[in-house]
Amino acid sequence: MPNITLLHSPTCGACPSAKRLWKELRVKYSFSYREVDITTPDGQELANRHSVRAVPATIIDGRLTFVGVPPRQSAEKALQLRMKPQGA
Template identity: 30%
Template sequence: MNKEIKMTLVTREGCVHCAQTKEILKKIQPEYPELAVEEIDMTTPQGQELISKYGIMSSPGIIINGELFSIGGTTEKELREKFVALRS
């Protein structure tokens, strides 16, 4: 059994890159049952804390297993490569 991959998306309303990232996740998440995704609005106190902690300057901020993975969006290929690396 693969260990859990915890992904946090720090998003904001009306963010085009956030919507694109969520669409990618919707497509590939069934292939990664160990993936747990949490979405946090960057305008909330928790979101502000993450922005400060990780230096997120644009949305979405993508945090995987407690480490900043990407700011401002990502690609399906980059996410798949990261998830495969975490499985090994």
């Protein structure tokens, strides 16, 4: 199961759209999801580790995958690539 972390900021205008996208995709796909405010110590540590300079930023399975709000099709493709086939 993929692990999705969304780095966001309370002052970010695009972040609500990114949050909505990932929450909608959780209905269709099974993945672990958490939101981390970049202004918190945990958020700062993640931003430094992944060289994040803008939010929203999506980290999938420990890799910075998207900066900004990804197109739905791109987000779904990223999830599908990390999903285990049935019976695996």
